[in-house]
Amino acid sequence: MMRMNYYPPCPQPDKVIGLTPHSDSTGLTILLQLNQVEGLLIRKNGLWVPVNPFPNAFIVNVGDILEISTNGIYKSIEHRATVNAEKERVSIATFYSPNEDGVVGPASSLISEETPPRFRSIGVKDYFKGLFSQKLDGKSYVDVMRI
Numbered sequence: 001m002m003r004m005n006y007y008p009p010c011p012q013p014d015k016v017i018g019l020t021p022h023s024d025s026t027g028l029t030i031l032l033q034l035n036q037v038e039g040l041l042i043r044k045n046g047l048w049v050p051v052n053p054f055p056n057a058f059i060v061n062v063g064d065i066l067e068i069s070t071n072g073i074y075k076s077i078e079h080r081a082t083v084n085a086e087k088e089r090v091s092i093a094t095f096y097s098p099n100e101d102g103v104v105g106p107a108s109s110l111i112s113e114e115t116p117p118r119f120r121s122i123g124v125k126d127y128f129k130g131l132f133s134q135k136l137d138g139k140s141y142v143d144v145m146r147i
């Protein structure tokens with residue numbers, strides 16, 4: 001799945017939300033900040049840290065499905081986007097997810113008596129149905145999946 005985001009310039013950027021804080025619900029995201037305008041922020045240790053664009057560089061984000069598959073070893077990254085006062089901003093996000101008839105859940109090879117599953121396992125279709133019935137709100141859907 002691919003999403004192209006267009007953020008028009010806004011003379012009062014602090015009064016608008018570009019893209020609300022969220023983690024990508026998919027497995028892995030490859031993101032291109034197309035026209036080198038900054039605006040992407042990630043949440044690290046509770047602080048919003050800007051990710052400055054580099055020419056022709058992709059940003060690779062861990063999504064919720066990877067957090068769930070690795071039973072929490074990899075953590076999905078919460079991020080948001082702001083708008084710029086003078087310049088328009090364009091980003092292209094490519095999201096990778098399992099097949100529709102697959103299952104979202106911790107990999108069986110990572111589960112043992114010492115490391116029990118930390119997340120529920122559900123079908124990919126039900127996973128996305130549940131996601132779209134919710135508000136986009138930080139990492140809240142990972143908590144829905146948490147046991």
Ligand SMILES: O=C(O)CCC(=O)C(=O)O
Binds near residue numbers: 005024031033091093
């Ligand atoms: O515009 C950006 O840099 C972020 C886009 C994003 O997070 C998304 O499309 O999920």
Ligand SMILES: [Fe+2]
Binds near residue numbers: 022093
């Ligand atoms: Fe995102």
